[in-house]
Amino acid sequence: MKQIRNFLTLLLLAITLASVIGCSSTSKQESTGEYLDDSVITTKVKTAIFNEPTLKSAEINVETFKGVVQLSGFVNSQNDINRAVEIAQGIKGVTSVKNSMRLK
Template sequence: MKSFDPRFLDFTLAGVLSVCVAAPALAAPAAPDFKTYDSNGDGTVSLEEFQAQGGQEQAFRAGDANRDNRLSSDEFTLANANNDRNKAGKYVDDAWITAKVKALLLKDEGVKGLNVNVATNKGTVQLSGWVKDEAQIAQAEKITRSVEGVKDVKNGLQVKP
């Protein structure tokens, strides 16, 4: 019976997460311009203007320090940073779930997850690929559901002919 060194799994997980986090950060465009968001030119950004440019209400509220439902230039910078952090957090959560599920499938003697593909979107995990029998399909789904943050599993695994 082969077993994996836990340090190998930790190293693999860390590598996958660092690539998943670094890639979008390196490809990120420059910070948005306050004037672009201030579409009516009144010198402040309303919630509607912020959302029209893809901003999230939660980030707007966190940036609105004086609670006047308008963002000054300084408040806008904070709201924009919160918005980016919220978006990145969701991406990292999915990447972490994918890496954790894949590591557990690789570690499990009953599944041997080398032929199992794992993808996660908003907490929903998609399993695909080939396994030896129906028991492996059930075991893979059970392992996947055990991972914290998994909201749903779409099991597309098939028994190899």
């Protein structure tokens, strides 16, 4: 009976360890929690850009990886680029902004 209990304890420990390792992130892969956080950040940035009347939100793409927001697309002016970057930087959870936007 004691051997069975020890075996079950060891099995439970192994399963717990495997699940923790499986949910951790690497430099090139996000954990589930980070993915959800990044999805929220992306949505907030897109919404803020959409609500900015001077920007055409359909022309700006937003992607987030581990809190780093990347903006891409084609815009009409340098002012549009600067404003989009400024908006993204103002969102809670954004650690930095990479600007890949280009002028038309």
